[in-house]
Amino acid sequence: MLRRLQLIADALLHRDRFEREMADEMSFHMQAYADDLMRSGMPRAEAVRRARLEFGGVETALEDCRQVRGLQFYDQVVQDVRHGLRSLRRSPLVVAMAVLCLGVGIGLTTFVFSIINGLVLEGPPFPQADRLFTVTQARAELPAQESPSYSVFVAWRAAGTPGIELAAFRPRSVAVTASGSAERQQAVLASNELLPLLGLRPVAGRSFNTVDDRPGAQPVAMISESAWQQQFDGRTDAIGRVILVNGAPHVLVGVVPRLSHPAVPGAFRSARVWLPLGSFGSSVAEAAGPVRVIARVGSNASAPLAVPTVEVARQTLEARHPDRDRWAVSMQPMTSPVSATTRALLAIMMAAGAAVLVIACGNVANLLLARTARREREIAIRRALGATRAQIFRQVLAESVLLGIVSMPVAVVISSLCLRLLLRSPSVDALNLIVTMNAHVLGFAGALSLGVSLAFGLIPAIQATRGATEVGLASGATATYGERRHRATRATLIITEVAISLIVMVSGALFARSFYRLLNVPTVVDTENLLSLRVERVDTPRGADDPTISEYRILERLRAIPGVEAAGIATLLPIRGGGERSTVETSAAPTDRAPAVIYAGVSDGFFEALRAPLLLGREFNESEASGHAAVAIINQRAALRLWQDAEPLGRQFRLAADTAGTWFTVVGVAPDVPNWDVSDRPQPTVYLPLGFVAVDDPYVFVRSATALESIMQSVRGEISAVDGRLVIFDIQTMKDVHRQAFWRQKTLGTAFGLFAILSLLLAVVGLYGVLSYMVVQRRREMGVRLALGADGTRIVRMVVTEGMRLVALGVGIGLPLALAVARLLQSRLLGVRFADPVSLGGVLAIMFGVAMIAAYVPAARAARTDPNRVLREQ
Amino acid sequence: MAKTTDLLPGTLDMLILKAASLRPLHGYGILLRIGQISGGALNITQGSLYPALYRLEQQDLIEAEWGVSDNNRRARFYSITRAGRRRLKEERASWDRLTAAIAAALNTTPNEV
Numbered sequence: 001m002l003r004r005l006q007l008i009a010d011a012l013l014h015r016d017r018f019e020r021e022m023a024d025e026m027s028f029h030m031q032a033y034a035d036d037l038m039r040s041g042m043p044r045a046e047a048v049r050r051a052r053l054e055f056g057g058v059e060t061a062l063e064d065c066r067q068v069r070g071l072q073f074y075d076q077v078v079q080d081v082r083h084g085l086r087s088l089r090r091s092p093l094v095v096a097m098a099v100l101c102l103g104v105g106i107g108l109t110t111f112v113f114s115i116i117n118g119l120v121l122e123g124p125p126f127p128q129a130d131r132l133f134t135v136t137q138a139r140a141e142l143p144a145q146e147s148p149s150y151s152v153f154v155a156w157r158a159a160g161t162p163g164i165e166l167a168a169f170r171p172r173s174v175a176v177t178a179s180g181s182a183e184r185q186q187a188v189l190a191s192n193e194l195l196p197l198l199g200l201r202p203v204a205g206r207s208f209n210t211v212d213d214r215p216g217a218q219p220v221a222m223i224s225e226s227a228w229q230q231q232f233d234g235r236t237d238a239i240g241r242v243i244l245v246n247g248a249p250h251v252l253v254g255v256v257p258r259l260s261h262p263a264v265p266g267a268f269r270s271a272r273v274w275l276p277l278g279s280f281g282s283s284v285a286e287a288a289g290p291v292r293v294i295a296r297v298g299s300n301a302s303a304p305l306a307v308p309t310v311e312v313a314r315q316t317l318e319a320r321h322p323d324r325d326r327w328a329v330s331m332q333p334m335t336s337p338v339s340a341t342t343r344a345l346l347a348i349m350m351a352a353g354a355a356v357l358v359i360a361c362g363n364v365a366n367l368l369l370a371r372t373a374r375r376e377r378e379i380a381i382r383r384a385l386g387a388t389r390a391q392i393f394r395q396v397l398a399e400s401v402l403l404g405i406v407s408m409p410v411a412v413v414i415s416s417l418c419l420r421l422l423l424r425s426p427s428v429d430a431l432n433l434i435v436t437m438n439a440h441v442l443g444f445a446g447a448l449s450l451g452v453s454l455a456f457g458l459i460p461a462i463q464a465t466r467g468a469t470e471v472g473l474a475s476g477a478t479a480t481y482g483e484r485r486h487r488a489t490r491a492t493l494i495i496t497e498v499a500i501s502l503i504v505m506v507s508g509a510l511f512a513r514s515f516y517r518l519l520n521v522p523t524v525v526d527t528e529n530l531l532s533l534r535v536e537r538v539d540t541p542r543g544a545d546d547p548t549i550s551e552y553r554i555l556e557r558l559r560a561i562p563g564v565e566a567a568g569i570a571t572l573l574p575i576r577g578g579g580e581r582s583t584v585e586t587s588a589a590p591t592d593r594a595p596a597v598i599y600a601g602v603s604d605g606f607f608e609a610l611r612a613p614l615l616l617g618r619e620f621n622e623s624e625a626s627g628h629a630a631v632a633i634i635n636q637r638a639a640l641r642l643w644q645d646a647e648p649l650g651r652q653f654r655l656a657a658d659t660a661g662t663w664f665t666v667v668g669v670a671p672d673v674p675n676w677d678v679s680d681r682p683q684p685t686v687y688l689p690l691g692f693v694a695v696d697d698p699y700v701f702v703r704s705a706t707a708l709e710s711i712m713q714s715v716r717g718e719i720s721a722v723d724g725r726l727v728i729f730d731i732q733t734m735k736d737v738h739r740q741a742f743w744r745q746k747t748l749g750t751a752f753g754l755f756a757i758l759s760l761l762l763a764v765v766g767l768y769g770v771l772s773y774m775v776v777q778r779r780r781e782m783g784v785r786l787a788l789g790a791d792g793t794r795i796v797r798m799v800v801t802e803g804m805r806l807v808a809l810g811v812g813i814g815l816p817l818a819l820a821v822a823r824l825l826q827s828r829l830l831g832v833r834f835a836d837p838v839s840l841g842g843v844l845a846i847m848f849g850v851a852m853i854a855a856y857v858p859a860a861r862a863a864r865t866d867p868n869r870v871l872r873e874q
Numbered sequence: 875m876a877k878t879t880d881l882l883p884g885t886l887d888m889l890i891l892k893a894a895s896l897r898p899l900h901g902y903g904i905l906l907r908i909g910q911i912s913g914g915a916l917n918i919t920q921g922s923l924y925p926a927l928y929r930l931e932q933q934d935l936i937e938a939e940w941g942v943s944d945n946n947r948r949a950r951f952y953s954i955t956r957a958g959r960r961r962l963k964e965e966r967a968s969w970d971r972l973t974a975a976i977a978a979a980l981n982t983t984p985n986e987v
Contacts, residue, residue, distance in 0.1 A: 055921045
């Protein structure tokens, strides 16, 4: 096989030598034969003649040899390509139109593919990620899964776990000083096994070793690739530099590769610093604290992972748990596949991209059809001269393929532009995309260009070769038979385009309206001029008598800033998330089906800062907020859930999660502030005094009377003035928080809006092209009509009616389909019904309006036809 | 001129392989050798030899190399490959079976039927 290819390649690459040697070989043959003949006494001239005669046709023999080597096919392809290029060069306008249409269609599809490729196809960056599991433990009597403590991990490590590799990590936020001022950064405290277990090699330097991971070791750190790029410009001499982590010097030993795939645990994605788990901080004090334990199961790398292997591993870990009588161990896959919602979103976008591509292909097929029709005579002549049907077919197809190849770079440019647009929008933080134009994407664009150009090229190629030879020749310039046939094909294409475009437009309009509706869903919180930030004290561990954040009296200082109207602290971020879950027991009727709520700690003035005034009762006062009284504020939904219609004020409840079992008395009812997303139903939520639910890094809310920029500096200054060890992070306006809450709808809305506009444009351009062509074809008819006294208005009406007829047919077919598709999309539409009259009416009005303009231009041109000239032309 | 027979389709390849199996030969030499071993009884259009040679080379049954002929001219010499020998053996066996079968059929006398 290899040798065969080598022979063909040799012949192709050294074509001259191949030809020369072939000719040499045959002339040697005739020469030798002639010599032999002369030796037997034949005169020279006679011998040469005989030798040539008996050899037979030299050209035939040469051609046969070429064919054997596969060169004939190659020669024909070269010829077709050359012919195609020549004939395309003659009509640059057609080429430009076709390349633009194809570029847009293929570009959009490639753009969607690049997202799918980045998110779904490439998978998490860990080799054999399906063998990675998160290990959790649960008390025998409670189903809640917990992370094992560091001491459990150390015990497993000491006991040894055959067939299982174990590693542990703990996310942490630390203050890092690389150059200049301290910065709050996310860190991962990793046991020395973690990176090798994940299969990650450091980009530079080395990973942690067992020495680094021991308590009291020389402090070392690794940084993430992006931090390395930003702070050290990716220089390798960064290795060995000293950075300050929480004030203590750490030597940089390595760089952790980029981990931005959405299936990667969030802690790894956001980490900028990696520190050894066993030696960072005071590990003795934190031995009881939870760590996330990761297991790699099955050492036989090539065999597929069997379920029993995982079960065996689980039992091994359970048997070696230091407190095995009380804890049950379980294992869950570490990397989660891309969520079904995201997959569905991508599928919808891909379908829309494909629809635009189909419309684009319809246009190009139409352009090429018009060309073929104009060349009917040329084709007829060539066939009469002996060109076979296959040759003509191949040649017409070659033109399409050339168009496909030329449009590929245009498509790549368009899809990169789309990508850049997408990556610039703030919603991508939520998507956390790592999408690039890599080899896969380019390959996809190339294959798509070729495949698509073959597909749309078939239509004109079939049309060109279907007719009988005589028709084309006999009918001359006004080929009526072929013309009628072409017109039907073109009309069908336009009707299809309009129908598909209608589907995309209706979906686009619905998504856009859904997004617009969401933007205007009341958030309860007044997001204008509201700042949210988080505060944490950096040096660990905190001593027993150190104040908590809420004890720092930050709020007093913030409220004193001129321009600040209110300030509050909470352990959750409205609209975005946070808070803990627990079941509730009420004093009134302890039911067996205890309702679940979200609970969070809030300070005094929290609802005032949100401008979400309580519906009943009052906010906590300062002493209550710091934990001196067991009071609570509940939201409307919780009130409804816990006490139905009864008056909630003064009633009592306690949380299953509260081990002290404190009974809280309701003192206020708050409105339903969105918990996560404005589109979700608010959850029953109870707000407890901050003193009961203290966390190390709560959210601080500052309500300003004026623009937030004016108070930013003072806010930072006041907080630092309280204690220099306090670090501010995650500063964002509540407006941004609100905006990020519906990135999914926004992505769909914008992408579909773009797709809808482009599909409309393409379909209308196609209509314009068909009508213009029809007008040119029927010049003579128009001329005669005008000469016989028809006025221009009539001609305009005739052409426009023809165009509208096509659009109406397309709409007739497309509308039921569009409704069917919209119905499928209903679950992703928020606040809009699929049969939304505004969207449908708007789309139809736009479609007919734009089509009318597209039809009017060629119609007006037809009306201006000069009968004298046209009639004389014939 | 001796009485000649046109080649059966597919037999030229076999003859070329046979001719080239003895020693490397150029195209004309192969033609001569076929004529010699067949006693001049086979009729081959000389030009049709070359496409056959190129095809066999493509199929890796023979290989070609430039050399110098007896009368000191540059010529392309063909020699059989191992795959070629294997093929020749197979063709030979199937040819023998075919001729035996046909001979048996033709030699049948009426009372044997």
